[in-house]
Amino acid sequence: MNLRALLLASAVSGALFSVGAQAADMTIGFSQIGSESGWRAAETTVSKAEAKKRNINFKIADAQQKQENQIKAIRSFVAQGVDAIFLAPVVATGWDSVLKEAQEAKIPVVLLDRDIDPAGKDLYLTAVTSDSVHEGKVAGEWLVKTAAGKPCNVVELQGTVGASVATNRKKGFEDGIAGASNVKIVRSQTGDFTRAKGKEVMESFIKAEGGGKNICAVYAHNDDMMVGAIQAMKEAGLKPGTEVLTVSIDAVPDIFKAMAAGEANATVELTPNMAGPAFDAIIAFKDKGTMPPKWIQTESKLYTQADNPMAVYESKKDLGY
Amino acid sequence: MALRLPRIGTSQIVALGLILVANWIVSPQFFDIRVQDGRLFGSLIDVFNRGAPVALLSIGMVLVIAMRGIDLSVGAVMAICGAIAASLADTHSLPVVLAAALGAGLLCGLWNGLLVAVLGIQPIVATLILMVAGRGIAQLITEGRIVTFTSPDLAFLGGGSVLGLPTPVVLTLGMMALTLALVRGTALGLMIEATGGNPRASALAGIGTRFITVGVYVWSGLCAALAGIVASADILGADANNAGLWLELDAILAVVIGGTSLFGGRFSIILAVVGAFIIQAMNTGILLSGFPPETNLVVKAVVVLTVLLAQSPRLGGHFAGIGVLFKRSKSGGKRS
Numbered sequence: 253m254n255l256r257a258l259l260l261a262s263a264v265s266g267a268l269f270s271v272g273a274q275a276a277d278m279t280i281g282f283s284q285i286g287s288e289s290g291w292r293a294a295e296t297t298v299s300k301a302e303a304k305k306r307n308i309n310f311k312i313a314d315a316q317q318k319q320e321n322q323i324k325a326i327r328s329f330v331a332q333g334v335d336a337i338f339l340a341p342v343v344a345t346g347w348d349s350v351l352k353e354a355q356e357a358k359i360p361v362v363l364l365d366r367d368i369d370p371a372g373k374d375l376y377l378t379a380v381t382s383d384s385v386h387e388g389k390v391a392g393e394w395l396v397k398t399a400a401g402k403p404c405n406v407v408e409l410q411g412t413v414g415a416s417v418a419t420n421r422k423k424g425f426e427d428g429i430a431g432a433s434n435v436k437i438v439r440s441q442t443g444d445f446t447r448a449k450g451k452e453v454m455e456s457f458i459k460a461e462g463g464g465k466n467i468c469a470v471y472a473h474n475d476d477m478m479v480g481a482i483q484a485m486k487e488a489g490l491k492p493g494t495e496v497l498t499v500s501i502d503a504v505p506d507i508f509k510a511m512a513a514g515e516a517n518a519t520v521e522l523t524p525n526m527a528g529p530a531f532d533a534i535i536a537f538k539d540k541g542t543m544p545p546k547w548i549q550t551e552s553k554l555y556t557q558a559d560n561p562m563a564v565y566e567s568k569k570d571l572g573y
Numbered sequence: 574m575a576l577r578l579p580r581i582g583t584s585q586i587v588a589l590g591l592i593l594v595a596n597w598i599v600s601p602q603f604f605d606i607r608v609q610d611g612r613l614f615g616s617l618i619d620v621f622n623r624g625a626p627v628a629l630l631s632i633g634m635v636l637v638i639a640m641r642g643i644d645l646s647v648g649a650v651m652a653i654c655g656a657i658a659a660s661l662a663d664t665h666s667l668p669v670v671l672a673a674a675l676g677a678g679l680l681c682g683l684w685n686g687l688l689v690a691v692l693g694i695q696p697i698v699a700t701l702i703l704m705v706a707g708r709g710i711a712q713l714i715t716e717g718r719i720v721t722f723t724s725p726d727l728a729f730l731g732g733g734s735v736l737g738l739p740t741p742v743v744l745t746l747g748m749m750a751l752t753l754a755l756v757r758g759t760a761l762g763l764m765i766e767a768t769g770g771n772p773r774a775s776a777l778a779g780i781g782t783r784f785i786t787v788g789v790y791v792w793s794g795l796c797a798a799l800a801g802i803v804a805s806a807d808i809l810g811a812d813a814n815n816a817g818l819w820l821e822l823d824a825i826l827a828v829v830i831g832g833t834s835l836f837g838g839r840f841s842i843i844l845a846v847v848g849a850f851i852i853q854a855m856n857t858g859i860l861l862s863g864f865p866p867e868t869n870l871v872v873k874a875v876v877v878l879t880v881l882l883a884q885s886p887r888l889g890g891h892f893a894g895i896g897v898l899f900k901r902s903k904s905g906g907k908r909s
Contacts, residue, residue, distance in 0.1 A: 289814070
């Protein structure tokens with residue numbers, strides 16, 4: 253009896269263990285770009301938390317914005333014989349030889365947040381990225397819905413000239429408002445993705461548009477510029493969030509503070525959780541051999557004042573943004 | 574007799590006037606000024622308010638350049654001091670915050686000064702060290718994130734006003750007056766020009782060139798600290814990645830537009846500040862014009878080129894006939 257019970261128990265626990273064992277034994281190396289922005293820091297924090305949730309042994313190599321460091325990190329991961337490699341590529345080209353080395357060692361590579369040159373398509377398993385055209389579109393569609401047919405002049409704060417994110421978010425927004433003739437962009441300038449420039453550019457927009465009376469909404473390619481623009485509007489005696497609608501992209505903690513104070517209306521999230529879907533794809537691939545799609549698009553979630561912004565702020569403020 | 578324009582500075586003041594008129598043409602409300610919440614509000618005010626950080630930097634930079642030096646670290650020093658001010662603002666009183674931030678600027682200047690004057694490292698290399706390392710130090714202070722504060726005392730330095738004028742403008746004018754009093758009210762200015770012109774002869778003549786060299790870098794650090802405090806106070810936070818980024822180049826440009834030679838010697842503090850406002854008037858004009866942002870840098874380059882060509886003594890010779898209007902002497906006039 254006792255022996256049988258013991259055997260049974262050990263068999264059951266053994267079976268349980270082997271199910272979890274796949275993930276628990278898994279070692280994944282992550283070559284992170286570096287700490288170029290608050291979002292990047294949050295991505296690192298969230299990746300660590302997601303790995304812990306799944307009991308994965310997770311190694312992060314910080315490349316300090318240098319491709320050669322990323323290549324070194326990948327080589328060392330291959331030498332260590334990890335189960336998978338995550339790569340947030342700092343540039344789009346120059347990965348062929350090192351990714352071939354990983355492929356020859358039968359180590360799957362998952363790209364996070366950024367894609368590489370299409371020529372290298374068969375050198376990685378899948379890419380988990382956000383679609384920045386889609387982000388802009390979500391913002392545009394929100395504005396069309398909120399303007400509800402009324403004429404609405406929009407001023408746009410662009411990101412750095414030439415940055416692909418800026419180009420895409422501009423294009424997406426234009427797609428989003430394309431069907432609505434009442435919503436049109438009257439002014440568009442670059443705010444270099446920074447608070448200070450966002451504020452300065454907004455100050456000039458306000459003056460150029462009759463003290464802000466002709467502005468119905470502000471669209472900023474990132475939240476930081478919007479935080480600056482909100483200050484400019486307040487200093488000019490305007491009421492952002494009520495008189496002037498605001499919509500921006502990224503969902504950094506400070507925009508939720510502004511939303512909680514009723515000074516901002518909406519933000520589209522660029523989720524820092526790129527690693528979560530990547531872990532799931534790798535686990536399914538290793539356990540069941542499921543081939544993931546070549547591109548896993550992360551959700552571009554829209555947050556408004558109705559989404560309890562203070563609670564979101566609390567949950568995001570310690571992520572390292 | 575006829576109206577006589579000052580011998581030096583005419584081209585800068587004419588340039589500033591022309592750019593302001595050009596702004597008025599692209600944006601007819603440019604000169605409209607109203608009072609909003611007790612402070613003056615208008616595009617012209619923006620030019621001076623937004624130009625204040627670079628104007629502050631140029632006050633320090635002009636002295637360094639007059640000594641045949643250069644200070645590339647001012648942008649990074651802005652980031653450091655802004656980060657310190659923002660980090661302390663909510664937990665300490667304003668005097669403590671200011672003392673810490675200005676003290677840090679002073680130390681940065683002292684470091685540069687010692688490298689240049691005592692170790693004899695070329696200024697461009699010596700200050701390059703802090704330019705690179707300084708931004709890293711600022712990022713360490715902020716831990717890579719944007720540190721925000723709510724203290725109204727510090728915010729006043731960026732967004733407040735004194736007698737209707739924005740505080741940054743008042744601080745710039747104050748700093749300019751103080752520097753002018755120190756440099757032109759005493760023999761210090763003469764010693765700086767002499768050292769910049771010929772350091773060896775000046776040393777032999779009994780000028781403490783080493784002490785003065787350290788002094789001008791410290792002053793430049795102090796000006797950069799003040800600019801950093803203003804920049805942080807303006808956005809209610811410290812953005813270590815972007816605060817003061819590339820502003821050292823704008824400050825050098827302001828000094829050069831102001832007619833000070835990079836080879837040292839004669840200098841003008843007032844014209845350097847005018848140079849800073851010329852740059853900002855241009856920036857504000859581009860923003861108001863509604864041109865696509867891709868053209869910003871080209872427009873800026875053309876205007877800068879025109880201003881510098883107008884100052885060129887050789888080109889001035891060719892236009893001597895027209896130049897009668899400006900009464901520019903061929904020797905370049907005397908110092909202001």
